[in-house]
Structure formats: structure tokens, C-alpha cells
Amino acid sequence: MAKIIVFGNEKGGSGKSTTAIHVAISLCYQNKKVGIIDLDLRQRSMSRFLENRASFCEKQKSSLPNPTYYKIDESNKDSKAASNSEEEKRFAEALTTLEKSCDFLVIDCPGGISNYVKMAHTVADTLVTPMNDSLIDFDLLAKIEPSTGKVVGPSIYSEMVWECRQIRASAKHPPIDWVILRNRLSHVFSKNKHQVGKSLDNLSKRIGFRLSTGFSERVIFKELFLSGLTLLDLEKMDDWQPTLSHVSARQEMRMLLSKLNLFSG
Numbered sequence: 001m002a003k004i005i006v007f008g009n010e011k012g013g014s015g016k017s018t019t020a021i022h023v024a025i026s027l028c029y030q031n032k033k034v035g036i037i038d039l040d041l042r043q044r045s046m047s048r049f050l051e052n053r054a055s056f057c058e059k060q061k062s063s064l065p066n067p068t069y070y071k072i073d074e075s076n077k078d079s080k081a082a083s084n085s086e087e088e089k090r091f092a093e094a095l096t097t098l099e100k101s102c103d104f105l106v107i108d109c110p111g112g113i114s115n116y117v118k119m120a121h122t123v124a125d126t127l128v129t130p131m132n133d134s135l136i137d138f139d140l141l142a143k144i145e146p147s148t149g150k151v152v153g154p155s156i157y158s159e160m161v162w163e164c165r166q167i168r169a170s171a172k173h174p175p176i177d178w179v180i181l182r183n184r185l186s187h188v189f190s191k192n193k194h195q196v197g198k199s200l201d202n203l204s205k206r207i208g209f210r211l212s213t214g215f216s217e218r219v220i221f222k223e224l225f226l227s228g229l230t231l232l233d234l235e236k237m238d239d240w241q242p243t244l245s246h247v248s249a250r251q252e253m254r255m256l257l258s259k260l261n262l263f264s265g
Contacts, residue, residue, distance in 0.1 A: 002035065002099045003262065005106050006124035010140055010157040012111040014130040015183045017045035018221050019214060022253055023128075023260070024106040025230045028065035035098030036067045039120055040110035041074045053228025064233055068102060070094045072116075084115050091119050104262070113160055121164040125174070126260060129157075130181040130214055133196055141180070142203055151203055158207050165208075179260060180204070181214035212259040215252050220245060 007020040017040070024046075027034045038046040050069050057064055072094050075083040098105050107120045121127060131137045138144060143153045154162070165176055180200065200211055215221065224230060231250050234240045 002102045002105045003125045004095075004123050005104060005126045005128065005260075005262065006109060006120045007107065007128050007130070008109040008117065008121055008124075008157075009129050009131065010111055010113065010155070011131075011137060012043075014132050014137065015181075015215055015221075016130050017043075017049075017108055018225070019128065019130050019181065019183070019256070020106055020108045021046060021049050021225075022230050022232075023257065023262075024067050024104075025065065026232055026253065026257055027104050027106075027262070028067055029232050032103040033101055034067035035102035035105045036069050037072055037094050037098070037105065037107045037120075038069075039072065039114075039116045040108055041072075041116075042110065046108045047071070049225060049228055051228070052226060056227045056229065064229075064236075067106065068098060070098055074116075087115050088119065091116060095123065113156065118160065118164065121161060121176075122167050124164070124176050126262065127161065127176050127178045128181060128260070129178065129209075130183045133182045138196060138199060141200075141207070144199075151199065151206070154207055162207070177261070178209040179212050180209050181212050181256070183214035210259075212256060213252070214256060215249065220249055 005020075005023065007016050007023075009016050024034050024036055036046055036050070038044055040046070047069070050066070053064065053066065056062075072090055075086040075090075077083040077086055095105070107124075109117045109120050129140070131140050139155055141155055141158050142151045143155060144150065145152050161176070161178065168174070168176060182196070182200070203209075204211055220231070224234075231246065231253055234242070234246065235250075
């Protein structure tokens with residue numbers, strides 16, 4: 001059975017697809033067979049990344065490790081029941097097809113909650129939720145009392161994850177390993193950063209997730225996307241001249257992979 005890694009977040013702009021891409025390619029570099037499902041049917045960031053990667057390889061006459069991509073589409077059925085049924089069938093076919101040949105499946109979800117998103121979260125062995133390191137994005141996980149900053153209840157997204165966990169438990173599947181990534185971390189101490197860390201630590205015990213640091217805000221990630229490349233690909237380039245920013249970003253990537261514990265179990 002392939003291990004399924006789902007990247008989910010109710011909000012956009014948190015570096016979710018960038019993180020998913022780097023995890024998928026890093027697993028390819030470890031000689032693992034990786035399958036990809038891009039459920040962000042509007043943006044299709046992962047799909048465009050793979051197109052850029054194929055174009056780069058063709059132009060440069062080079063060979064880079066690639067995951068297996070499975071294209072999945074939204075149902076256009078009129079009724080919600082028929083639409084959900086068709087999407088469930090398509091999703092099951094995607095999983096069945098990829099699991100025959102893959103060690104890992106990486107699923108990138110869009111912001112918001114949809115039928116596909118719920119199915120992806122239910123099958124996740126590891127759920128990775130990147131969030132910007134700010135109190136503004138904290139409501140992704142919980143409802144907060146504005147005047148005191150006190151957590152008063154779970155968010156809609158957290159409630160959905162809880163429901164998916166219940167479905168897995170009823171089917172006697174192992175629990176979801178939920179990892180929250182603090183992305184775009186500032187290296188400067190601030191009251192906001194301290195409050196976010198304290199609140200997340202307290203909340204992790206209440207709704208059951210682990211914390212990890214993710215990626216800092218770096219231009220290099222945007223530049224690489226246009227060529228369909230990752231930090232690991234740069235190391236294979238003969239003319240690559242690493243900068244301090246590149247080295248730091250690579251270290252962040254290694255720390256993240258270690259924290260995800262993808263080879264445990």
C-alpha cells in the first residue's frame with residue numbers, strides 16, 4: 001500500500017503547492033515511486049509545475065526524476081448526489097491506479113472544502129497543513145476571542161479533519177498524522193510570532209496535530225516554479241552557484257522531510 005500524503009488548507013497563499021512539489025520531488029530523488037493527484041482544479045499549480053518541468057527537460061535535453069501524474073476532473077452532473085457519486089468513482093479509480101505502482105501518493109488540495117477535499121483528507125496517512133506564521137491565519141485552525149486571543153472553538157476546517165478522522169476510525173484505519181507547518185517564518189522576534197507559537201502549542205494538544213517549521217519567504221521558490229525545478233534539482237546542475245539563501249532553503253527542506261516521518265510505520 002502506498003503512503004498517502006495530503007496537503008490541505010482552507011486558505012490559499014500559504015505555500016501549500018510549493019511544499020507539496022518539493023516533498024514529491026525529494027521522494028523521487030530517494031528512488032521512491034511517487035504518484036500525484038492535483039485536486040486544485042482551478043489553479044492546477046502542481047499540474048503546471050510538471051508541464052514546466054517537462055518543457056525544461058526537453059529544451060535542456062536533460063533527464064530529471066518525475067512523479068506519475070494522474071489527471072482528475074470535476075463532475076459536471078446537474079444534481080449534487082450524482083456529482084458526488086461520479087467524483088467518488090473518479091477518485092477511487094485514481095487511487096487504485098496509482099497505488100499499483102507507487103510507494104507514495106501526494107495529493108494537493110485547493111483552498112476551501114469540497115467533495116474531493118473531504119475524500120482526500122479521509123484517505124490521508126499524513127496530512128500537511130501549511131499556514132502563514134501570523135495570528136491572521138490562526139483562524140484556519142480555531143475560532144478566537146478578539147479581545148483576549150483565547151481559543152473558543154475549532155474552525156470549520158478543523159471540524160472537517162475531525163470528521164475525516166472519525167470515518168477512518170470507524171473503518172479501523174490508522175489515525176491521520178496531522179502536521180501543521182509554520183511557513184514564512186520571520187527570523188526577527190516579535191510579539192505576534194511568540195503569541196502564534198504559544199497558541200499553536202496549546203491548540204495542538206486540544207485538536208491533535210504536530211508542529212513543524214516550513215519554508216521562509218524566498219524568491220528562489222517562485223523562480224524555480226517557472227522552470228519546473230526544485231532546490232534538489234539545482235544541486236545536479238553543473239553551472240549552479242549556490243548562494244547563502246539557497247543553502248538555507250535546502251536546510252529547511254531537509255528539516256521538513258525529517259519532521260514529517262514519512263518512512264515510519
